[in-house]
């Protein structure tokens with residue numbers, strides 16, 4: 001291991017460490033533009049110059065310089081400072097210096113570093129170059145004259161997104177960053193380019209000119225638009241969410257988020273339920289909380305518990321689900337369901353519904369079978385991890401399901417359950433690939449589990465996990481990829497029907513009238529016509545399918561407006577934090593259930609968030625939080641006949657999957673540009 | 688602003704395909720590289736496409752990209768980096784004047800002036816009869832004999848106003864002037880003849 005001295009401090013580093021990384025380990029910050037720890041090294045901006053001895057008598061780029069034994073590095077000598085000043089002067093030659101009108105102002109690497117290394121006047125009297133703006137699509141605004149050609153965006157699109165459509169064309173002063181043929185960048189991760197761009201060349205288009213970074217209040221929270229639980233920062237001004245940014249969490253999202261997580265936030269302002277509603281004469285009319293509760297009490301009181309059902313939607317938080325579960329139990333009902341899509345996951349074995357390998361575990365996997373999932377749309381950031389592993393050359397991937405462009409190569413084993421059966425029975429060559437792998441894993445998606453024969457598919461997957469050696473003492477390669485943020489939490493706290501029943505039974509009962517009251521806790525992704533004549537209570541934040549069908553609407557809070565618990569697909573318990581208040585009369589969800597319980601004469605025994613949370617822990621100790629725990633393995637799934645129909649992803653349009661993204665104008669624009677235009681051309685991820 | 692990003696010159700063909708003998712040569716180039724490394728053949732293929740078509744249309748970039756299994760933008764990066772690839776129709780004689788530092792120090796301004804005087808056009812334009820296109824290019828890699836002009840496949844070196852004028856006039860008359868140094872220098876020997884190794888008989892030939 002090389003031992004070197006940086007600014008007089010000795011340090012021993014792993015072989016292959018660069019000088020810049022070694023300095024970072026010592027807490028010495030070296031300015032940089034092109035270097036980014038998650039991208040390949042380009043070494044083209046020269047801002048990171050340092051003095052190295054022994055070596056040539058000139059400054060060297062520390063980001064591209066491997067450490068060597070006995071090296072003496074100076075990061076702040078007069079020579080270094082002079083060299084960096086020179087680099088800065090060159091960079092600024094062609095930069096427009098338009099910080100007052102630039103959205104990056106206040107959070108710009110170039111601005112910050114110019115404060116340290118910039119001159120107070122320019123010596124370049126010739127004309128600056130101008131560069132035509134390009135089309136990066138509906139999410140990225142560009143102002144290419146500001147570009148300093150660090151190529152981070154090129155490397156990100158190529159390496160992380162796997163959509164190599166960004167490039168640097170031309171040469172020397174005429175170099176320009178562009179997308180191929182000036183077309184919108186068709187990646188679900190494109191918004192991250194804005195974070196990566198060290199200057200204001202690529203900025204957030206929907207947010208353009210709407211706020212300055214120093215006016216914003218930051219709240220650290222969790223994303224719930226897919227089941228990954230990406231860590232986010234919500235930037236608000238007053239009562240409005242201005243933008244959503246990723247937070248670093250190496251175990252979950254590294255530092256990326258999907259375009260939906262980032263850009264659906266304008267949907268938080270539209271179609272909101274900000275007051276209770278009660279249906280009178282066939283019309284939903286605004287009402288007070290007391291009137292709404294009275295309407296519910298009038299219908300529910302005296303009804304036998306078995307005639308009431310509750311269905312939790314994809315963004316329901318654990319606090320409100322446990323409160324509703326307790327209320328339903330008090331009313332004598334066990335008709336609970338958190339699987340509004342009818343997913344046949346088995347709530348009794350926790351390992352059967354978790355992403356057991358963990359998200360970070362993907363980086364250890366060497367064989368992967370994807371069954372009935374489109375990770376690129378169901379969890380784009382997870383897909384980026386698979387791609388990252390794929391790029392190391394150590395991962396062999398097979399897919400059973402639709403043939404889609406996943407950004408990495410895979411063997412397509414078949415479209416439907418027949419192929420899965422072949423593999424599970426050891427008759428397919430991919431079985432051997434998995435069997436001989438050290439860390440084999442499978443990902444079972446909702447496309448496979450939400451079918452009527454989902455339980456049998458689950459059984460086959462379980463069989464395969466045993467047979468191909470996916471379950472080892474220190475490794476569990478059985479993974480379910482959920483699409484709903486609420487799902488694992490709901491299963492963990494047992495928000496499922498008793499007596500082995502399922503969604504289909506509840507809906508059948510509603511259809512026949514055996515169930516008379518249905519409580520939808522933010523459930524919008526189901527066929528409302530199947531609720532028959534039932535009296536429907538909808539608690540949620542958007543006027544979507546559920547509210548339209550409802551007889552009473554209780555306005556709840558969106559994920560940005562409450563302190564709430566969610567469990568991600570790997571079983572990680574995380575909390576959102578209230579960034580803004582719910583609009584108008586809307587309230588935090590568990591409080592609504594708590595208030596209603598009192599009206600219904602079954603007062604729930606908690607008054608504070610802490611009390612609800614201790615109730616959660618009482619129901620299931622996993623809610624105590626902490627590190628993701630290993631779930632015990634057991635047999636699960638059903639046996640029976642498989643429907644030969646091909647697996648289909650439950651997501652037909654990545655940009656619109658829930659009430660928030662459906663209300664978002666930005667997501668509507670993305671749908672127009674990326675989904676509709678491509679469908680018209682017959683290409684795209686389903687091509 | 689540069690125009691290499693948008694192939695909007697009104698003459699872009701919708702498709703491009705290699706003619707049989709060009710295709711055969713392209714396949715020979717590809718075969719030179721080990722499997723999985725076909726991308727190494729990108730420059731010769733682009734050159735072939737340009738020879739076939741006279742210039743390099745966008746459709747040819749797509750064709751080369753799919754032949755080599757490269758993302759089209761990677762091919763476009765290569766094709767726009769080198770000034771030897773042209774993205775719009777050019778005259779019969781493509782006069783590429785190097786104006787990079789060594790050539791400039793050695794008088795490339797005079798060469799540009801000669802082009803203007805003889806052909807009546809400045810860099811970036813084509814003569815009305817479509818015979819000559821004058822372009823300003825980055826280092827042509829022959830700085831030792833600066834200033835340098837590349838016309839078609841030939842280099843004309845050690846130029847000044849007069850020699851440039853002579854060459855262009857000869858081309859105008861349909862003659863083919865002798866390429867290479869215009870001062871009689873042999874290869875890149877020091878101007879005025881060798882200063883070392885004088886006893887060794889110099890090899891014959893060379894431009």
Ligand code: SF4
Nearest residue numbers: 147148150151153197
């Ligand atoms: S657009 Fe931004 S990220 Fe891309 S090269 Fe320019 S400065 Fe770098």
Ligand code: FES
Nearest residue numbers: 032034045046063
């Ligand atoms: S950060 Fe080292 S050259 Fe850009």
Ligand code: FES
Nearest residue numbers: 785790827829830
């Ligand atoms: S500078 Fe003209 S050939 Fe190199």
